[in-house]
Amino acid sequence: MAKMKATVFVEPGRIALEHKPIPDIGPTDALVRITTTTICGTDIHILKGEYPVERGLTLGHEPIGIIEKLGSQVKGYEEGQRVLCAAVTPCGVCSSCLTGFHSQCGSRSPTGWKVAGGWKIGNYLDGCQAEYFVVPDAQANLALIPDNLTDEDVLLIPDIVSTxxxxxxxxxxxxxxxxxxxxxxxxxxxxxxxxxxxxxxxxxxxxxxxxxxxxxxxxxxxxxxxxxxxxxxxxxxxxxxxxxxxxxxxxxxxxxxxxxxxxxxxxxxxxxxxxxxxxxxxxxxxxxxxxxxxxxxxxSTCPGGKERMRRLLNVASTQRIKLDHLVTHTYSLDDVVAAYDLFGHQRDGVVKLALKP
Amino acid sequence: MAKMKATVFVEPGRIALEHKPIPDIGPTDALVRITTTTICGTDIHILKGEYPVERGLTLGHEPIGIIEKLGSQVKGYEEGQRVLCAAVTPCGVCSSCLTGFHSQCGSRSPTGWKVAGGWKIGNYLDGCQAEYFVVPDAQANLALIPDNLTDEDVLLIPDIVSTxxxxxxxxxxxxxxxxxxxxxxxxxxxxxxxxxxxxxxxxxxxxxxxxxxxxxxxxxxxxxxxxxxxxxxxxxxxxxxxxxxxxxxxxxxxxxxxxxxxxxxxxxxxxxxxxxxxxxxxxxxxxxxxxxxxxxxxxSTCPGGKERMRRLLNVASTQRIKLDHLVTHTYSLDDVVAAYDLFGHQRDGVVKLALKP
Amino acid sequence: MAKMKATVFVEPGRIALEHKPIPDIGPTDALVRITTTTICGTDIHILKGEYPVERGLTLGHEPIGIIEKLGSQVKGYEEGQRVLCAAVTPCGVCSSCLTGFHSQCGSRSPTGWKVAGGWKIGNYLDGCQAEYFVVPDAQANLALIPDNLTDEDVLLIPDIVSTxxxxxxxxxxxxxxxxxxxxxxxxxxxxxxxxxxxxxxxxxxxxxxxxxxxxxxxxxxxxxxxxxxxxxxxxxxxxxxxxxxxxxxxxxxxxxxxxxxxxxxxxxxxxxxxxxxxxxxxxxxxxxxxxxxxxxxxxSTCPGGKERMRRLLNVASTQRIKLDHLVTHTYSLDDVVAAYDLFGHQRDGVVKLALKP
Amino acid sequence: MAKMKATVFVEPGRIALEHKPIPDIGPTDALVRITTTTICGTDIHILKGEYPVERGLTLGHEPIGIIEKLGSQVKGYEEGQRVLCAAVTPCGVCSSCLTGFHSQCGSRSPTGWKVAGGWKIGNYLDGCQAEYFVVPDAQANLALIPDNLTDEDVLLIPDIVSTxxxxxxxxxxxxxxxxxxxxxxxxxxxxxxxxxxxxxxxxxxxxxxxxxxxxxxxxxxxxxxxxxxxxxxxxxxxxxxxxxxxxxxxxxxxxxxxxxxxxxxxxxxxxxxxxxxxxxxxxxxxxxxxxxxxxxxxxSTCPGGKERMRRLLNVASTQRIKLDHLVTHTYSLDDVVAAYDLFGHQRDGVVKLALKP
Structure with missing residues (x-):
């Protein structure tokens, strides 16, 4: 089974870059090869044990990459397209989503509605600080990135800008x-x-x-x-x-x-x-x-879904907002521990950093 | 100068029925002869000294009555018409009113905007537990009462229903x-x-x-x-x-x-x-x-103004709501001290009482 | 292969009750055994050839019935539950649905957005004037019917009431x-x-x-x-x-x-x-x-989806609306041609009729 | 009685600069000495007789000027302040205004509601293409102009920008x-x-x-x-x-x-x-x-009132919009007939012109 590098939560106070199998996908998923991602303040809370996640979870919820594989039910996309999805990945079909509160998507929760349940990736589903990443409910979540925008131009859109x-x-x-x-x-x-x-x-x-x-x-x-x-x-x-x-x-x-x-x-x-x-x-x-x-x-909580992303990508594409200057540092995924260290301590004037597999 | 009976705040713990001159009106006011009014929970707070008003103020903010006299600038009404106005009497022309927050009307306040400034009558302007009452900004506030409704049917509309x-x-x-x-x-x-x-x-x-x-x-x-x-x-x-x-x-x-x-x-x-x-x-x-x-x-705070009142009178007139059963007691204005006593102590199953000059 | 009776559009001017295979379902579908359905004015337009559908299509878009079988991806339901779905069956995950316009759901359309694309069943997917019926995107569309409501109480909810x-x-x-x-x-x-x-x-x-x-x-x-x-x-x-x-x-x-x-x-x-x-x-x-x-x-166009249906079922369940008196006639599915005839000619004071397999 | 120059509608096809008395004001009015105004497309329709107004009416509905005199009921302003008001001058106290439709203000209409009744000045009240101008319902309509803005910077705000x-x-x-x-x-x-x-x-x-x-x-x-x-x-x-x-x-x-x-x-x-x-x-x-x-x-119709104007003046003051380049020509009021001629024939690349008494 092919392996990939992934940033996992080991225990409070420790994350590590580990090898994990490249994940399988179900009929409504998509597999994305990550080209750029970042570290969020929430990841630091997870690292410190202030926000509980399961040990072994892959962290990260701001994925930029290339479609590697599409589930059988996902229509209208092609492998090789450059995409991102939001930190919040709504299913579109639960009561919360149908009511218009996609951020509160609870379809994956065993106990019904769940606060901010829409934040799944890097929370209770494996995240994107890795070489590959599974987009859940891909039909609702995959957004194409316009050609005139670099990864850095759009890196903050999945979470920081949307929120x-x-x-x-x-x-x-x-x-x-x-x-x-x-x-x-x-x-x-x-x-x-x-x-x-x-x-x-x-x-x-x-x-x-x-x-x-x-x-x-x-x-x-x-x-x-x-x-x-x-x-x-x-x-x-x-x-x-x-x-x-x-x-x-x-x-x-x-x-x-x-x-x-x-x-x-x-x-x-x-x-x-x-x-x-x-x-x-x-x-x-x-x-x-x-x-x-x-x-x-x-x-409000980070609005997600491909339609939200499309709108934000539009305003980036037409130069209404300029975001790349907020990406102050770049790290290889191999140096993810050092990247967490810098970002966690807010050293060297860091605002946001790019993490590249 | 003609006199009238009016319920005034004497000092914390004491109200009294006193004789006051029937008030003059300015060009934008209307004078109303009160036929029915009521006592509000807020009046009890005033009586107890928990909410400060000036000594000598006439209390009461739920006026039902007959137009006695109209200011020179007030158009489209006639003396003798049966009217009410809301507890909140917006001016319509201050920044707050023009923004749609008539309840926050502050035009009469010397210090600009004022929280809940729209509640003026029985607060910092003389109220309606009296034989006569001045409606401020009458053009914005006088609402005609449909003939098929009694005073008791509409007594709660100026404050309780609107709020x-x-x-x-x-x-x-x-x-x-x-x-x-x-x-x-x-x-x-x-x-x-x-x-x-x-x-x-x-x-x-x-x-x-x-x-x-x-x-x-x-x-x-x-x-x-x-x-x-x-x-x-x-x-x-x-x-x-x-x-x-x-x-x-x-x-x-x-x-x-x-x-x-x-x-x-x-x-x-x-x-x-x-x-x-x-x-x-x-x-x-x-x-x-x-x-x-x-x-x-x-x-929100009690929405006022004649248009608000017109809508509420409409739903009363077409029997969407039935309110008279909430008026459990009736007192003459002459017995206003006893009425405050009953209402203040919530005796005898009182919900709201009618007070009649 | 098991067969069922279904009302099909034969050609302009003619519908017929035919035998068709009981349909298979995909992973996101549900199969419902119809207990009651009805005929809509739109069906009469279809019959007359004024609204074009494919020959052989099963008509009907107001399904009341019992869950017979659930697709592998449909969670939180059980076979045997009494359900309905709206005439409009949104997917929840297309751009239109994610924007809040579920009635304009176009996910099934090969050419992108489509006006009123959300009306699929009995339009370009087989409908419910039949013994069995496939609910598309079942997770977004299946609504449980409260026990205190009869089929007749809820028969108008999928289309007429919602619209x-x-x-x-x-x-x-x-x-x-x-x-x-x-x-x-x-x-x-x-x-x-x-x-x-x-x-x-x-x-x-x-x-x-x-x-x-x-x-x-x-x-x-x-x-x-x-x-x-x-x-x-x-x-x-x-x-x-x-x-x-x-x-x-x-x-x-x-x-x-x-x-x-x-x-x-x-x-x-x-x-x-x-x-x-x-x-x-x-x-x-x-x-x-x-x-x-x-x-x-x-x-607007008939709002659909299970959350919409849940709300309308709520108001029926608490007796806010009384609808059964609008169901003036009852026919067996075997007599569907006669039922169309009565309804199409608005004979005998018909408002809506119940059609029962 | 002091006289002023005013642009009046003489008859279809003809306007003229005439001498009129400087108007008196009522208790709720303000008199403004005009420093700059403009001509609107609607004025051209009036000139041509395509939109009927009374003969002798002073035209113009985009007033910039200095407060000359305040009615007795107008509070919070001082003579000498630099102000403008919108083309639509709501009263704030009619049913339409109280409902939030200030553009439909009908308080001055003898027959109740009137479409676009809020446009009064230069329509059925004397307008501002004159040396002096009466602002009706001044408390609701006078907006102070920030010092950092020229007359040309704000000339389009009363009508064109607001609309x-x-x-x-x-x-x-x-x-x-x-x-x-x-x-x-x-x-x-x-x-x-x-x-x-x-x-x-x-x-x-x-x-x-x-x-x-x-x-x-x-x-x-x-x-x-x-x-x-x-x-x-x-x-x-x-x-x-x-x-x-x-x-x-x-x-x-x-x-x-x-x-x-x-x-x-x-x-x-x-x-x-x-x-x-x-x-x-x-x-x-x-x-x-x-x-x-x-x-x-x-x-919608040109929103008016001082609160609306305050907001638009804010965005001009903070340089969100730049409007002076749309003012392509300047005329003395004495040359108003020539100004109408140029603007009416859209000669010389005119967009808007400044007219100065």
Missing amino acids: GFSAAESAGVKIGDVVVVVAQGPIGLCATSGARLMGAGLVIAVDPVEARLEKAKAMGADIVLNPTKCDVVEEVMKLTQGVGADVALECLGRDETIGTCVNVTRPGGTISSVGIYSKSIPIPLDGFGAGLANKRIVT | GFSAAESAGVKIGDVVVVVAQGPIGLCATSGARLMGAGLVIAVDPVEARLEKAKAMGADIVLNPTKCDVVEEVMKLTQGVGADVALECLGRDETIGTCVNVTRPGGTISSVGIYSKSIPIPLDGFGAGLANKRIVT | GFSAAESAGVKIGDVVVVVAQGPIGLCATSGARLMGAGLVIAVDPVEARLEKAKAMGADIVLNPTKCDVVEEVMKLTQGVGADVALECLGRDETIGTCVNVTRPGGTISSVGIYSKSIPIPLDGFGAGLANKRIVT | GFSAAESAGVKIGDVVVVVAQGPIGLCATSGARLMGAGLVIAVDPVEARLEKAKAMGADIVLNPTKCDVVEEVMKLTQGVGADVALECLGRDETIGTCVNVTRPGGTISSVGIYSKSIPIPLDGFGAGLANKRIVT
């Missing part, structure tokens, strides 16, 4: 909105970009790290605020003549970040959260107008 | 939704009615008081759950084959009621809150899927 | 809306019911046939108008104090019916059409305000 | 959408800009005039198509792999332009029209899928 943009989209950003984006990690930067792309009239990016605020400007922020140096709520109120922002995007998941988002928005404003929380979330009473301020808090 | 229905409306209840309504006070009962009216397939009402659960059934609940007798989340999960409710309506404003709402909803579900909170609101981590469950929390 | 309700749903009927429903055939009657179910404050049904207007009242119309006896636009304007209706539902597809819908709506109103047109559709200039009236025209 | 953008906004353009914009006059150019601003992935502009297609590129079109040189529907289908566009924006109002819009959209697509039609509008049968294609046609 970051969804913050702005779920908020329903409108032409002329004042949008505050809280936290400027990779997802926050893409949220900033998404708000700008949707026509926000004023984009205010917030982060305690100056280097990130510089990147935020490059991604479309008009104004940047450092919460260690100013009172963010006060500044936003000044910038909006005391009215508050129309929209705030929460891109981290801490008490103070969600608090800021609630407090900077005007009555009738929207808080859109893509942060991941680790404990009960306190909504500030005054900022929420004691429940009487017509505010709303919406949440 | 309770808005819980269901802001949630976007769809045909076939499973809707859980938490707390069955007057607003919760109207939320139950609103969910049913919008086509919910299964309405589950929750309250610890059995008598309220009986009323909930009369208002359209299919199933009632008493949280002192069962685990509400577990029951809802059973009733929905482990999926959870599509929508939960929060009609009280306590930690446990918002918590229940978050926990009973499915991934992708909506929590719609019209409760009034008194401290920071904790959103349960698991029920909220750590922020990844695509849930959303929306809030 | 009729979608007229009201696509219009976004709101609490208190004035809704005019033009044409009261089976779909129009269900549109009337849907408008009422969503909280319309006044439902006005329009049809030239008095017997249908009587049924419209039973389905929830407050007022009925016969266009042969009055000027419908004028009457609606009178009923709405010159404002016009908020919503008009077009349920036929003729110049005069769409024209009426455009003309009766207020500026900003919505025209929702589920009628099928046979030529270029003229939108009246004045009623459309020369394009400046903020009106919108939305269209 | 053009509304085409994209009413369509609900989403990130990655393929949008076809049919007709590239001033409004079409702004629709192109609006589609781009909202995140469209591919913007295709259509017009028979090459010079306009050049301008369309400058406004954000990725691809331009000339219907005299290619089959637009065929080209769009090629560009979208046979799927069709997500959205088409109709910016003219002719049979062939609305036809193209219907025909280029995919099933489930949206046609958004801001064109003005002059006769019954034929919707092509096949392109509309016989009513079964889930397409929708939405219409």
Whole structure:
């Protein structure tokens, strides 16, 4: 049986590049030969044992590659085509998907609905930090990459861009909105970009790290605020003549970040959260107008599926967004342990890195 | 100068029926002779000093009466017409109103936007527990009462019905939704009615008081759950084959009621809150899927304005809802102190009472 | 090879009950033993040759039955369960389905997208006027029927109810809306019911046939108008104090019916059409305000999929709608030719008939 | 009584600069000293007698100027502030405004609702091609102009930008959408800009005039198509792999332009029209899928009100859009007859002109 190299979770604190059989595929799957992938913040949580996965699982959920083989039920594709799929791989046919919540796809769960069940690859199905990778429900998930885009141009689309943009989209950003984006990690930067792309009239990016605020400007922020140096709520109120922002995007998941988002928005404003929380979330009473301020808090998880990917690839293809500068480092898959080390410790100004088998 | 009787806030713990001049009106106002009004839970908070208003303010925000006089700028109405206005009286021309958030109308506020600023009458403008009452921004607020409806038929429309229905409306209840309504006070009962009216397939009402659960059934609940007798989340999960409710309506404003709402909803579900909170609101981590469950929390405040009232009067006029049975007691305005006493202590099975000058 | 009886299209003007092999199923299919089905107006068009299908095709798209056999990829169901599927059977995984337009599912089409491609069964796949029937994409389409509902209670759900309700749903009927429903055939009657179910404050049904207007009242119309006896636009304007209706539902597809819908709506109103047109559709200039009236025209096609069916079964199960009285006749499948004859000529007051193998 | 110069409609075929009294204002009005205004295509229709207005009316509906005097009821402004108002001046308090359809504001109409009633100035109230101008319902309509913007930067905002953008906004353009914009006059150019601003992935502009297609590129079109040189529907289908566009924006109002819009959209697509039609509008049968294609046609009219203007001024202020290059000519008000002549005959490459008292 042919073998391949794959990045597996060994135990908390340890991943390793191991040899595994090249996987078989079922009738609705596709096998993809990976050309480029990356490491996500979530992978670091897995490495540290903070997010539990089964030992031996192949990690990785941002696959770029070439179709190697197609299941018998997968129509309209050909071997050799250059493709990607999203981090979230919906089945399309469960109740959740049919209701429009593809991110909550639970068809593979034995116990019915499951929160964020749509994130399967590198979570409870083998991931793509490997030479080969199985795309589940391939008919719903395989997206062709336009020829004018490099792997680096599209590397962030499967997760970071889809998630970051969804913050702005779920908020329903409108032409002329004042949008505050809280936290400027990779997802926050893409949220900033998404708000700008949707026509926000004023984009205010917030982060305690100056280097990130510089990147935020490059991604479309008009104004940047450092919460260690100013009172963010006060500044936003000044910038909006005391009215508050129309929209705030929460891109981290801490008490103070969600608090800021609630407090900077005007009555009738929207808080859109893509942060991941680790404990009960306190909504500030005054900022929420004691429940009487017509505010709303919406949440989303990385939208997936080939149609979502097609749209994001479109905007990359027509140069609406420029992402390759966020790929700051490149590693061979053989050096995946070193790559995790660099990314996990955020050394050397890394934003995202390309990992190449 | 002609005098009238009016219920005024004297000091915390004391209201009184006093004589005040019949008020003058400005060019955009209308003077209404009150025929029926009521006492709201909020009035009890004011009486107790829990919600601050100026001493000497006339209380009351649910006015039914006859047009006595019209300001020079108010067109299309005639003296003698039978009208009501909502508890929230938007101006229509401030930024908040023009954005569609009439409940957040802040045009009268000296400091710009103000949370729930749209509630003016009996809050910072004189209210309607009196013989005469001034409708501010009358052109935006005067609604004609159809002849086939009694004062009692429409008495709950200015506040309780508009607020309770808005819980269901802001949630976007769809045909076939499973809707859980938490707390069955007057607003919760109207939320139950609103969910049913919008086509919910299964309405589950929750309250610890059995008598309220009986009323909930009369208002359209299919199933009632008493949280002192069962685990509400577990029951809802059973009733929905482990999926959870599509929508939960929060009609009280306590930690446990918002918590229940978050926990009973499915991934992708909506929590719609019209409760009034008194401290920071904790959103349960698991029920909220750590922020990844695509849930959303929306809030609303009593929608006002004549167009809103016209719609609600329509559904009362065509017998879609039957409200007079919720008016359990009638008092003369002369006995307003006794009426506050009965209502404040919730004696004698009172739901709402009619107060008649 | 086992045989079954099936209603096949022989040639324009002729259908026949023939013997066909009981079909094999693929990995994503399910075989259902039909217990009850019906004949649709569209089947009559097929019979007359007005809508082209292949000769030899089994007709019928409203299947009620028992699971006989499941494809290897279909999970969570058991043989012997009582099920139905919608007339439209989406795949869930094509671009159209992933975009939320399951009714436009085109996965089976060799030429990409196809209008109303989601209607497959009895159109280009064999239908259900037979002893056995293959449900395509069964995971997305099989809906369990609650025990408290008879076959007759649910017989209209796969097509007529789903389509009729979608007229009201696509219009976004709101609490208190004035809704005019033009044409009261089976779909129009269900549109009337849907408008009422969503909280319309006044439902006005329009049809030239008095017997249908009587049924419209039973389905929830407050007022009925016969266009042969009055000027419908004028009457609606009178009923709405010159404002016009908020919503008009077009349920036929003729110049005069769409024209009426455009003309009766207020500026900003919505025209929702589920009628099928046979030529270029003229939108009246004045009623459309020369394009400046903020009106919108939305269209929909029978929504399908198991989640849609689950919701409609819910509202039938909790008695929100009562449909069995619309099933006026019952025929054995052996008498299918006679059944077509009765239904095609609308004899004997037939609304819908049950056809039982 | 002080006099001013004003452009009046004398009779079909003739306008003139006349002397009129500087108008008085009522309690809810504001008097503005005009610094810059422009001529609209509609004014040319008025001049030609194709759109009827009263003789002696002052024309013009795009006012830029300085507050000269405020009515007693207008709060929060000061004399001397630099302001504009939209072509549509909603009252905020009629049924239409309270329903959210400010463009259909009918409060000033003696006969209730009136199509596009919101367009008052230069239509049935005196307009702004004059030295002074009365803003009706000033509280709802006066918008402050940011200091960093010249009169030319904002001259198109009151009508052309607000209308053009509304085409994209009413369509609900989403990130990655393929949008076809049919007709590239001033409004079409702004629709192109609006589609781009909202995140469209591919913007295709259509017009028979090459010079306009050049301008369309400058406004954000990725691809331009000339219907005299290619089959637009065929080209769009090629560009979208046979799927069709997500959205088409109709910016003219002719049979062939609305036809193209219907025909280029995919099933489930949206046609958004801001064109003005002059006769019954034929919707092509096949392109509309016989009513079964889930397409929708939405219409809008220049959104007005100060909040709308504030948002558009925001996006101009932060350089999201660049409009001054569309102002190709400048005239003194004294030369208004010559200005009409140039603009009416579209001589000398005029797009829009500035008219300065």
